[in-house]
Amino acid sequence: MSHQHSSAPILVSTENLVVSNNFLAKQIPDVFQNLNRLNYMDVSNNLFTGTIPLSIFQTRSIRILYFSNNTLSGTIPTEYSQPLFLTNLFLDGNVLTGTVPGIASGQLQQLTELLLEFNFLNGTMPSSICSLRGGGGMLAALFSDCGGSSPQIFCEYPSCCNRCFEGGGVTKA
Amino acid sequence: MTSLAFIIKLDCSPVCSVNRFRLPTANNNLIGSLPNEIKAIELLERLELYANTVTGTLPTTISALSNLILLDVEQNLLTGVAIPSQVYNLTSLLAYRASNNILTGTIGSDIQRLALIQQLWLSTNEIRGSIPTQLAACSDLEYLFLYENLIVGTLPSELGSLEILNDLRVYNNTLQNTIPSELFQASNLQSLRVQFNFFSGTIPTEIGALTSLTDLQIDSNALSGALPSEIGNLSLLGKHSAGKLTE
Numbered sequence: 001m002s003h004q005h006s007s008a009p010i011l012v013s014t015e016n017l018v019v020s021n022n023f024l025a026k027q028i029p030d031v032f033q034n035l036n037r038l039n040y041m042d043v044s045n046n047l048f049t050g051t052i053p054l055s056i057f058q059t060r061s062i063r064i065l066y067f068s069n070n071t072l073s074g075t076i077p078t079e080y081s082q083p084l085f086l087t088n089l090f091l092d093g094n095v096l097t098g099t100v101p102g103i104a105s106g107q108l109q110q111l112t113e114l115l116l117e118f119n120f121l122n123g124t125m126p127s128s129i130c131s132l133r134g135g136g137g138m139l140a141a142l143f144s145d146c147g148g149s150s151p152q153i154f155c156e157y158p159s160c161c162n163r164c165f166e167g168g169g170v171t172k173a
Numbered sequence: 174m175t176s177l178a179f180i181i182k183l184d185c186s187p188v189c190s191v192n193r194f195r196l197p198t199a200n201n202n203l204i205g206s207l208p209n210e211i212k213a214i215e216l217l218e219r220l221e222l223y224a225n226t227v228t229g230t231l232p233t234t235i236s237a238l239s240n241l242i243l244l245d246v247e248q249n250l251l252t253g254v255a256i257p258s259q260v261y262n263l264t265s266l267l268a269y270r271a272s273n274n275i276l277t278g279t280i281g282s283d284i285q286r287l288a289l290i291q292q293l294w295l296s297t298n299e300i301r302g303s304i305p306t307q308l309a310a311c312s313d314l315e316y317l318f319l320y321e322n323l324i325v326g327t328l329p330s331e332l333g334s335l336e337i338l339n340d341l342r343v344y345n346n347t348l349q350n351t352i353p354s355e356l357f358q359a360s361n362l363q364s365l366r367v368q369f370n371f372f373s374g375t376i377p378t379e380i381g382a383l384t385s386l387t388d389l390q391i392d393s394n395a396l397s398g399a400l401p402s403e404i405g406n407l408s409l410l411g412k413h414s415a416g417k418l419t420e
Contacts, residue, residue: 018368
């Protein structure tokens with residue numbers, strides 16, 4: 001028999017926010033810092049522009065993030081490695097530039113899918129991400145623009161990236 | 174094969190004192206249509222035939238079940254009109270669950286006669302026509318499930334007056350026009366699923382008023398404009414307390 005008592009109010013927060021497959025445009029508002037129970041956000045297949053909102057990576061409960069197929073620009077924020085329970089991060093089909101930030105050990109341990117293809121990312125896939133494949137993590141799908149004769153991003157296939165696309169604005173089939 | 178008539182009679186005789194009849198679920202032997210003898214159980218408050226293989230239409234004699242508060246025929250093979258006139262006569266009904274059948278017809282303006290209804294589950298059928306504005310007269314409505322039907326027309330702005338509406342699911346229909354801003358006056362709304370329709374226009378900024386909303390699925394429509402920054406308000410402190418003293 002247990003006694004439980006608390007006068008503290010429960011934080012109520014949105015768990016699912018799904019607005020994909022519309023014609024939504026402009027910047028995704030950077031207002032997610034208080035959505036502390038959000039675990040699934042899908043804004044894919046819209047006309048969103050601007051940068052990836054940083055506050056989404058402050059929602060510690062986030063598990064699934066789909067940003068695919070918009071016109072998001074700028075870089076992948078280094079904060080992307082903060083959510084402990086992130087399993088799916090889809091950034092494919094945007095106009096992101098810069099390099100893929102490395103992560104610290106112990107981060108993104110639950111990540112199973114990281115989709116980065118069809119962007120303008122360059123550099124080399126960090127070894128800290130590659131190590132999530134195989135023994136160091138759960139990463140089953142790591143896709144990037146690492147294909148073609150002059151790959152945009154260097155990523156060893158198939159030990160690190162297990163699908164390589166020819167990026168550079170090539171339309172996805 | 175066991176007939177429904179036999180089972181219902183068995184539970185009722187010699188004295189019809191049963192106020193709840195619940196058919197065991199997923200028993201494939203229980204095939205058949207609802208017997209007209211059903212009217213014998215006048216004290217019946219709960220008729221639960223969930224997940225069986227009941228065929229045919231709801232018997233007209235069901236309207237004699239004047240004390241019925243729960244009519245659960247979900248997940249069967251019922252045909253005919255989704256809300257036949259005899260159901261509109263069941264004015265004590267708190268819950269009508271008829272999802273997952275093969276029901277047709279429209280939701281009539283008579284729906285307002287079910288003045289106490291809290292749960293109206295009609296999803297996954299072949300219901301046509303539009304959502305009647307008279308639904309707004311059912312002021313106790315908490316769960317409105319109309320998803321996966323052939324419903325056309327608009328989402329009535331009048332539904333915004335349903336103060337305790339908790340869960341509104343109209344996804345997978347052919348609804349069009351805007352998501353009315355008045356809808357977001359239904360301040361108890363926790364789940365709003367309107368995906369896979371033809372809604373156009375913008376997402377109303379009034380959405381920020383729904384501080385209890387935990388599930389917003391408005392994907393696969395033709396919505397345009399910006400995602401309102403008010404969605405960041407969907408996390409305000411709720412009015413609930415974390416639990417009463419329990420032992």
